Amino acid sequence: MNHDLLSGEKVQLVAPNPEMDAELFARWARDSEYLRMLDFDPARQWSIKKYKEWLEKDLVETEKSDNFFFLIRTLVEGRLIGLVGLDGILWNQGTAWVGIGIGEREYWGKGYGTDAMCTILRYGFDELNLHRVSLNVFEYNQRAIHSYEKSGFTVEGRMRQCLRRDGQRWDLIYMGILREDWERNFS
């Protein structure tokens, strides 16, 4: 038994606190590059109040076990640097989708995201008993693709020319990890 299911080597997954976190989300949203890595929808900014409402809604869904949403906190500094969550869970199929974002730029490219992903995968497979976790990533986000491969994901295909950004079309890449892939790599 692992006694600290929600801690990895560099980060810990912690409960959202809408009161405190909304301001953080609003600050991260000033960074359009971050938004364009994270979301298919047009990059835009919302009020702190709106982020708070969304965070509260996520919490309600978390309580119903419809999704599992966490903030990522570094173990050393105790700093909140991003978010990670499982949603779209189909309990009958044992499948879920994962989304992750590191809002604090100085933590990009240093393994924090990979560690957070490995941690939530362990939660998904060992605690939720999922069979499979899926994700989407944009073709231009090569750093993320590399990180997901390190976490054990495999590219399963690409939705051709799905996005249009900066005058170019880009594929939407689908990746997936099965319980057996995960057990082979990490157990």
Place this chain on the structure above:
Amino acid sequence: MIIQESLFEGRRVYLAPLDPDNDAEIEARWTHDIEYLRLLGADPARPVSPARIKKRYSELEKEMDEGNNQFYFNIHLRQPEEGGEATGLAYGRLLGFARLHWISWTHGNAFVSLGIADAQERGKGYGSDALRLILRYAFAELNLFGLSASIPEYNQVALHVFGEQGFQEEIRQRQALHRYGRRWDIINLGLLHEEWQEQLAV
């Protein structure tokens, strides 16, 4: 295609709006056909009442009206049955549904799904006819750039019908379904506007 050509009228079927008073009862009956529901997707198959279908219809119309990211049609036979009224809005028998959803206007794409619910009406080309209509609607009316469809591996008929209209396999979500005692892939197909256009020219 020309401007006078109907967007809603195929060779054999119509794309029609939802009609709660007439359709809900029939659709509720279909939800008792577990095999049909399993062909459509990953959600747990479960029967629902006509009242619930009516509620679903009004939610759908509200979403279409306010969300502006989906178009939902019921598929009807083009000819009214023997003795049926051929006047006004009288459509033929209800056969299934066709839907464009998760439309992203920014990027110009959407998902398409379609079902011919009555097992006895399958294999007669109604699905292909309805699919041709909804593709034309997506590309020639909505001006979308590309379409995707997500189909369970065991739904070979759908894979064939979409393939005939030019869809290519793009993604295999390995073992995403657990049914009939084993795991199955979900297959994503894609069709781009330019590919659709080229086919029309052939």
